[in-house]
Amino acid sequence: MxxxxxxxxxxxxxxxxxxxxxxxxxxxxxxxxxxxxxxxxxxxxxxxxxxxxxxxxxxxxxxxxxxxxxxxxxxxxxxxxxPLEPLKAQDCGTISVYAQNRxxxxxxxxxxxxxxxxxxxxxxxxxxxxxxxxxxxxxxxxxxxxxxxxxxxxxxxxxxxxxxxxxxxxxxxTLELPADPAEADHCGNCTACLDICPTDAFPAPYQLDARRCISYLTIEHHGPVDEALRPLMGNRIFGCDDCLAICPWNKFAVEAREMRYAGRPELQSPKLAELARLDDAAFRTMFSGNPVKRIGRNRFIRNVLYAIGNSGDSGLLDTAQGLLDDPDDTVKDAARWAVERLR
Missing domain, CATH: 3.40.109 (NADH Oxidase)
Structure with a gap:
């Protein structure tokens, strides 16, 4: 064996x-x-x-x-x-690294x-x-x-x-292979991942409250997001990599061998104004074979509008106003919020 x-x-x-x-x-x-x-x-x-x-x-x-x-x-x-660099471009959205390709x-x-x-x-x-x-x-x-x-x-x-x-x-x-010893914890006194979390989603080390996690809020959460959390989401429109990106152990990270994991240029820092114009058919086309497709157009546009509201860019006001009459109630709510923030 x-x-x-x-x-x-x-x-x-x-x-x-x-x-x-x-x-x-x-x-x-x-x-x-x-x-x-x-x-x-x-x-x-x-x-x-x-x-x-x-x-x-x-x-x-x-x-x-x-x-x-x-x-x-x-x-x-x-x-x-x-992954922390695109967070600085407030007129663009950020998509989690794992979802930037197939x-x-x-x-x-x-x-x-x-x-x-x-x-x-x-x-x-x-x-x-x-x-x-x-x-x-x-x-x-x-x-x-x-x-x-x-x-x-x-x-x-x-x-x-x-x-x-x-x-x-x-x-x-069903084969009984020789087992390996369990790995010990090597985090030490480091709290970088806890400190960087924009929404304080960690009640304590080694504990996560998904209800405050941006990855959960942008992907799993249906309906409007708590208004108190929306400003903390920044321009993150699908997932969040902050706690992963800041980990000092990444100095030993190895290069990805699968080319399908390399980020598509158009998804690494996409313009919010362009994303907000996607109807259902265009959304499905853009994210065909991509993890983002799973959340559907309406939830995605909701996230885009929260990012627009957080951008501080008055040039995006017309874009947000254009979605005030969207057929989806959650999108309309997000558009209203974004318009109020930009005004």
């Missing part, structure tokens, strides 16, 4: 993954309790899916009882430019399946299941239990040899 694991790791690296580690499905016994507490406090906001399958999400052994090993893999998507789920899952198929060729009597983010799997605790990295104070996974710019994928298998 040790030799097979070594060969599996070599195959994973060959396919483009930067790191592979293994843990047991029962390696995160604390996860279920922490998840239950998180949901009980309402910190998941409108993400009802976190509560709906809590039994599976909190216990990988319940998700697939036959599994004996979890293979955790990291794939870098390190940005070419500092949807990572497809590329990552195909790569996972190739690694999984290779494993089944070696042990055809065994079974596998591959997961990328969309299944009730707590990848970050499993990543720490496997030794892939540790969950930092910003709750994201980071590693001493990768920084925190990487996607996570997992292969559950």
């Amino acid at each position: 040790t030799d097979l694991k070594t060969q599996l790791e070599a195959k994973a690296l060959e396919e483009g993954f930067a790191k592979m580690r293994v843990c047991r499905p029962d390696a995160i016994p604390q996860a279920a309790g922490r998840l239950a507490e998180y949901v009980a406090k309402g910190r998941h906001g409108q993400m009802g899916w976190m509560e709906a399958r809590m039994g599976w999400r909190g216990d990988p052994t319940a998700l697939w009882p036959e599994a004996r090993s979890v293979v955790m893999l990291a794939e870098p998507y390190t940005p070419e430019i500092d 949807d990572y789920h497809d590329a990552l899952k195909k790569r996972l399946k190739r690694v999984g198929r290779w494993l089944l060729e070696q042990v055809p009597e065994e079974e596998i299941k591959v997961f990328v983010d969309t299944a009730p799997v707590m990848e970050k605790p499993l990543g720490q239990a496997s030794g892939l990295g540790w969950q930092g104070k910003h709750t994201n996974l980071l590693a001493r040899d990768l920084g925190n710019w990487f996607f996570l994928g997992s292969i559950f298998t």
Whole structure:
């Protein structure tokens, strides 16, 4: 099994993954309790899916009882430019690094399946299941239990040899592979990720209240955003990378090998005035195959209008006024707010 694991790791690296580690499905016994507490406090906001399958999400052994090993893999998507720089261009919007090109789920899952198929060729009597983010799997605790990295104070996974710019994928298998030791915490006294958060979304180190997180507000939250939070969102129109970008461990980040993760120039710092003119058809065309498409035109334009309201650019007043009669009530509310701010 040790030799097979070594060969599996070599195959994973060959396919483009930067790191592979293994843990047991029962390696995160604390996860279920922490998840239950998180949901009980309402910190998941409108993400009802976190509560709906809590039994599976909190216990990988319940998700697939036959599994004996979890293979955790990291794939870098390190940005070419500092994600904090576009925040200075107030007439432009900022889109999270991971969403500036093709949807990572497809590329990552195909790569996972190739690694999984290779494993089944070696042990055809065994079974596998591959997961990328969309299944009730707590990848970050499993990543720490496997030794892939540790969950930092910003709750994201980071590693001493990768920084925190990487996607996570997992292969559950009935094969019993040698497990790796869990990774220890290496954040020390650093609080950079907590200090930079525009909305104070971290009640304490290692805790996140999604209801204040800009990534949640711009992507998962339906309807109008609390008016007290809107000014704090700045020009972030899809996601937020501040806590990731500021992490000092990124000095060890490795270059992304997948070209489909490189930011499209038109999405790295798009003009707010141009985005605000998108109707549903134009929105779908512009974001075809892109993660932004998932939130739909109306929620996206809502975010764009909040950014326009925060721009301080009176030249965008006409743009905001043009959406005061939009068919969507949330867009109309955002347009009203933006107009009042610019006036």
